[in-house]
Amino acid sequence: MKKNLKNMLCIFMAVSMLILAGCGNSAAGTGASGSSASGTSAVSAGSPESQKTGEESTAPAQTAGTENQGEKVVRINVGSEPDSLDPWMSAATDTEAIFMNVFEGLVRFDEAGSIIPGLAESWDISNDSLTYTFHLRKNVTFHNGSPMTSEDVIYTYENLSGLNGEKAISSKFSSITNLEAPDDYTVVMTLSDVNAAFLQFNKIAVLPKGYEEQAVAPVGTGPFRFVEYVPGQKVVLEKNTEYYDESRMPMIDKAEIYIMTDESAVVTALQSGQLDIAGVSAENAEILSGEFDIYNSPQNMVQIFALNNSVKPFDNVKVRQAISYVIDKQQVIDGVFGGYATELYSNFSPVMGTYYNDQLADTYTVDIEKAKELLTEAGYGDGFSMTITVPANYQKHIDTAQIIVEQLKQVNITAEIQLIEWAAWLEDVYTNAQYQTTIVGLTGKLDPNDVLGRYTTTYAKNFFKYANPAYDGLIEKAIKETDETVRAEYYKECQKILTEDAAAVWICDPNLTVASRKDLKGYTFYPVGFMDFSKMYYED
């Protein structure tokens, strides 16, 4: 018996030794097969990296990402699975954030959200704003080698608009009545209605004609090509060496995007050297700030405390205004986001500078007495009880709700928090407006119409149940207004109306915090989710 036990023990120890020994040189052996510990000679050889980072403890066996047999790799995380590899089918923000590196449209946008040339190097808009003429670049090739011409653009828009006889893929393009390609590099689109936002719709991907495999092996024109998607694990992109724009040629060779749902796993992955850069929460950023560079920026999101305008007592504007006077947004910003958020006064973030109404800050400064007055006028002098329905998947909203519950007590409003699953929230609150109040974050969009248009009575998902014909009219006008300055004024006016009507309480735009290896530079924030790998590079 003892001999057997000894044998087993020996085997076990031998096995563990092997494993641990393997760890020591984890780098050396493994090839560039996409494994998470892609090798580096950084540890042993006196390569530049190890010397740079020498002073910290981060000369780990698992540091990779650089000099893997000469390959520069960036490893980053994403919170959810791609919904579809086909850019026309996909709508999830996380997916777009990745695949905007692979696909390009006729236009692109910059860090400020302004529209800049993409596959079209220029365009003309007719006086009546119903005809758009795009002039295409001439030296673009798709990832499968075929050159891009107006044929592909026509193919793209025929599918999108339904002009090819089948069902339209996207309602945004249903207003196209005619498509023409006078030559290989010109495309003319005719619309039925004026829409000032139409231009920015054209950031949608242009795909090669006749290629049917997009859902499995996507092909685009972007600075990165698609390599693989391992469900549940990662998406891998590699540099497109044939990219047409030298100035935007990527400075890294590969990007690996790991699908990780657990925040703490992300933090440990950074610490153990398996991720090079990651989006983290503000508290975790504190922990990481010694070893990593921390970048912060408002993310064009609106954290909203929505009050169902169709339900008592929130159908009374005085009640809503009273609540607006009670909520101390700075408390939430400090308590929940550690100070890393920007206070909001309407359903619009200052990130979109051109359209942002900056005159609204003083509309509802914290004033408990005023609030009580308004409530009494509305007939709720003794307060009332209410429910805050919060989706359980985002802790920050839950924490915010708790602060709000406390604040509301000051005017005798007893609020109870009801947690529900995300899927249930989508159905009950978002689709059917079966709720009293809720807290959620509305992600940023490029066009103000997408942000403010939510409050129109015709918008299917107007779950705030705000109904104001005057507002509707204003939005209508803004869509049709082609003069940018006038358009901006309209949107500013919209924000003012929303605020004065206290359609909801808009709390803040929480910062997006990114922790990055100190030698990885170039991460850029955009008004919408976009991991722009073409701007990232490793400092030597």
Added chain:
Amino acid sequence: MNESLVTLRNVTKVYTDKKRRQVKAVDGISLDIYRGETLGLVGESGCGKSTTGNLLVHLLTATSGSILFEGQDITHMSERRFGAFRSSIQMVFQDPYASINPQKKIGWLLEEPLVIHHREMGKEERQHMVKRMLQVVGLDESYKDRYPGQLSGGQRQRVSIALALILNPSFVVADEPVSALDVSVQAQILNLMKRLQKEYGLTYLFISHDLNVVSYMSDRIGVMYLGSIVEIGSQEEITWHARHPYTQALFSASAREDGEKRERIVLKGDVPSPSNPPSGCPFHTRCPYCTDKCRQEKPQLQEISKGWMAACHYCGEQKQGETAALPYDGEGIAI
């Protein structure tokens, strides 16, 4: 005169039970077992007879006293040294169902003792021994490939006996070897044991609570009560002419020579707990003849006649005409 093969001198075995009390399972017993005989050991459960058997086979260690085997003191011998004696002292156990490993083939089990003690034997030789042994105990040699579960109780007990004898011992302790068997099978096994004793010149210590069986098998019988021997003598003396009140009561339950039933002596009271034995004579609490002396003084074994001893203050040699202090006669019938 036969030499003593096994001798116990004042052997005591003390346990500490769960409540930290001292329990004397065996309380200073002395006896001799002579070569070639069968000594029966009887008593109620808990009297210490099984413990005695286990002490002899070295499954337990005596707390005090000495055990001699062929003149050598084996009481506190180390296991390594005792190994040499193992072949000579073997045990047959009571429960044929539990005492054999159900997961192993019979042949394997029989080979095992050979493997342990006779390393010089080759496989073929061992197999040969096994087959022979099976034949000796009356089983077909094909049984070596069967599992215990496939055998009846009687057959298993034969295997137990084979297991004990395969090492060619001189002394075998049989601890209730037939108690778990049907009456019809009992006779077969007992006769087998008798035959083997003659054939191999074995010495038996036959432990049992079944008086008829003991009478049938034994040359001499020892009676135990609460860890002590209260009477020891020849089979006839004990069975028919017991002197000690306990023995009398015990054997009053067995049949008479002529097949008639005897008059039962029913003892009052229960056996006292071994952790709290009575003072003086251990039997005094239940003895119908108990006197003050009995309560105070523990009687030693006194010789009644040659080889016949009893531990009682009032059952020494009877002189003619002397009325015994006790109202009983030698026939073991109460008056």
Added chain:
Amino acid sequence: MMYYCRKAGGLLVTLALVSLITFGVFQILPGNPAYIILGVDADPMQIEALEQSMGLDKPLYQRYFSWIRGLFAGDLGTSFRYQQPVSQLITSGLTVTGSLAVMTMLMTVLIGIPAGIWLAGHGGRKYSVGFSMLSQISLSVPAFCMGIFLINLFSVRLKWLPSIGYISWAEDPAGCMRSLLLPSLSIALGSSAVLIRYVKVSVTNQQKQDYVRTAYSKGLRKSKVMYRHVVRNSLIPVITILGMLTADILGGSIITENVFSLPGIGRLISVSISSRDLPLLQGLVLYLAVIVVLCNFAVDLVYSVVDPRIRLK
């Protein structure tokens, strides 16, 4: 023969019931899979297109029966969320979870059995108490907590082992073992505590058996007695618990897989529930039921081989 037929029949009935219940539950649960996948701001046309491709526009019974039909053809349907065949997803998830299960069971057995035997053989008072305390701790600390602790120690501080990700055996055996070492360990610490108890009790029981006394009386030393007689016999009842543990791990430890970012069955389960991916979940539920039955069957089989008492009945 009849015995196996009946068992198979029972399995089919169980599977049918289970699939029906799963199907039913999803109809009651709120949540539209198309919305969940495409997100809050999706174009209504995209939503419609996706719903159609999922078959959500068809009535209930039709969907259920077309699923059953597909089943007989070996087709488990297409996952809403991943747009891939369910059978493929389950297979790849099974590779991961299976490797994890193998490693975990290996560890559990390597730790649990020797420790249990040793404890039974040397179970003095102080060892028993010490062990009880340790096993209580192992059992009460949840696997994911253990996982996080191990990650902190081995990945962050010592940087010996990776904290996330999975490398397949085919790709790199050493890397595979490394990526699974910590997750296996965090599960194994708990399951080996369970196993140690069972083994200890089983061995202790066997030690009290009469045949052990017989073996001693033949002159067998304690270590030999343990090895040749006791251990072999006491491991037989342990097979049952091993079977249970295996089935449990093969079911995919949802939380451990999340913490370690392992793309296994557990991950698939949590994703399929939160995104209301009915085809995937149906397939997974079926898989789980089959696993449990198979493990039970395997246990029975092993018993009949190892224990002659059962074989000969």
